[in-house]
Amino acid sequence: MMNISIPPIRREIVEQARTYIDELTKPPGSLGRLEEVAAELAGMTGELLPRVAPPGVLVFAADHGVTEEGVSAYPAEVTAQMVHNFANGGAAINVFSRQIGALLRVVDVGVAAPIADGRIIAKKVRPGTNNFAKTEAMTPAEAEQALRIGCEQAGSIIAQGARTLIVGEMGIGNTTAASALLATLTDEPLERIVGKGSGIDEERLQHKRDVIRRALTLHRPDPAKPLEWLAKIGGLEIAAMAGAMLAAAERRIPILLDGFICTVAALVARQFAPSVVDYMIAGHRSQEPGHSIALGLLGKEPLLDLHMRLGEGSGAAVAFPLLVSAAAMVNEMATFASAGVSTTGVKGEKE
Numbered sequence: 001m002m003n004i005s006i007p008p009i010r011r012e013i014v015e016q017a018r019t020y021i022d023e024l025t026k027p028p029g030s031l032g033r034l035e036e037v038a039a040e041l042a043g044m045t046g047e048l049l050p051r052v053a054p055p056g057v058l059v060f061a062a063d064h065g066v067t068e069e070g071v072s073a074y075p076a077e078v079t080a081q082m083v084h085n086f087a088n089g090g091a092a093i094n095v096f097s098r099q100i101g102a103l104l105r106v107v108d109v110g111v112a113a114p115i116a117d118g119r120i121i122a123k124k125v126r127p128g129t130n131n132f133a134k135t136e137a138m139t140p141a142e143a144e145q146a147l148r149i150g151c152e153q154a155g156s157i158i159a160q161g162a163r164t165l166i167v168g169e170m171g172i173g174n175t176t177a178a179s180a181l182l183a184t185l186t187d188e189p190l191e192r193i194v195g196k197g198s199g200i201d202e203e204r205l206q207h208k209r210d211v212i213r214r215a216l217t218l219h220r221p222d223p224a225k226p227l228e229w230l231a232k233i234g235g236l237e238i239a240a241m242a243g244a245m246l247a248a249a250e251r252r253i254p255i256l257l258d259g260f261i262c263t264v265a266a267l268v269a270r271q272f273a274p275s276v277v278d279y280m281i282a283g284h285r286s287q288e289p290g291h292s293i294a295l296g297l298l299g300k301e302p303l304l305d306l307h308m309r310l311g312e313g314s315g316a317a318v319a320f321p322l323l324v325s326a327a328a329m330v331n332e333m334a335t336f337a338s339a340g341v342s343t344t345g346v347k348g349e350k351e
């Protein structure tokens with residue numbers, strides 16, 4: 001098994017940051033959630049004055065055998081087609097990555113079709129998973145290999161200078177895998193967990209739930225055995241995403257979460273090392289209904305709710321400028337003392 005060692009959050013730095021933030025030239029608490037985010041970033045990085053840029057964006061791509069059950073609005077070929085689109089810079093995550101000055105890498109961990117493009121990192125564990133409605137998606141060894149690839153890619157983008165990690169995905173059918181994983185972590189019924197993903201109609205949605213129900217009955221997956229759990233009903237990109245998050249937390253690098261699939265990958269990471277959650281900030285709330293359930297399990301309140309439902313890391317990338325604002329506030333604002341601003345309000349009216 002993997003050897004994961006995550007340092008604890010620096011609680012004393014969180015406290016120091018809170019005290020310092022109250023000394024900045026503003027009524028205490030008036031920058032709201034940004035103040036909390038700044039203190040959290042300080043505790044994660046161990047720096048009273050944290051820096052979050054540049055962000056590193058890792059997009060992991062893989063295919064899902066379960067697509068043969070007709071669970072997505074799009075054919076499985078779209079995964080490979082979108083990988084080429086990523087290489088050419090034309091996808092949403094390319095646009096938002098450029099906007100935020102991110103280091104962006106796209107990694108093939110299991111696309112079914114051959115990808116021969118020097119701009120895509122070639123780490124194919126296998127060409128897509130098996131249909132988990134019929135058999136195990138992959139072997140535990142393959143799940144572990146994908147996890148390790150995620151770890152390595154995060155380690156390398158961080159070594160390249162990334163100070164925040166955003167993890168995205170591309171994989172037609174992956175809302176089915178993510179929903180199946182989530183269903184084993186909660187008592188919520190499939191009616192509340194499983195959504196329309198890329199946009200299926202009501203009839204196909206019923207079918208998607210049936211497929212997941214069948215798979216859960218077949219495999220009886222146990223999240224307490226995370227590699228087997230991932231192997232039975234997971235996905236290669238989901239495993240790689242979880243691995244990347246674990247590696248970021250090991251290096252005190254804040255993780256900015258994207259939507260449904262990313263948040264389920266965060267829950268997967270937690271099954272390997274619970275304290276990884278301390279290094280996560282939820283970027284946004286996706287429209288996929290299971291996302292709110294997954295966020296609830298993680299205990300995270302998202303920064304944004306823009307009615308997005310894309311994945312790729314897009315929601316996290318759009319939320320990233322809020323981390324920049326939080327860090328800039330502590331790095332650049334004057335204190336009452338340095339600016340010569342009076343801290344004493346009218347008696348009884350301060351705060």
Ligand SMILES: Cc1cc2ncn([C@H]3O[C@H](COP(=O)(O)O)[C@@H](O)[C@H]3O)c2cc1C
Binds near residue numbers: 074196
């Ligand atoms: C063109 C296109 C671009 C995407 N980018 C992300 N996804 C998102 O949709 C897929 C999951 O939805 P489902 O489980 O319904 O297949 C994933 O690839 C996810 O990243 C896309 C989907 C499409 C069609």
Ligand SMILES: O=C(O)c1cccnc1
Binds near residue numbers: 175258288309
């Ligand atoms: O929230 C997500 O990550 C998501 C939702 C729908 C389709 N693909 C991804």
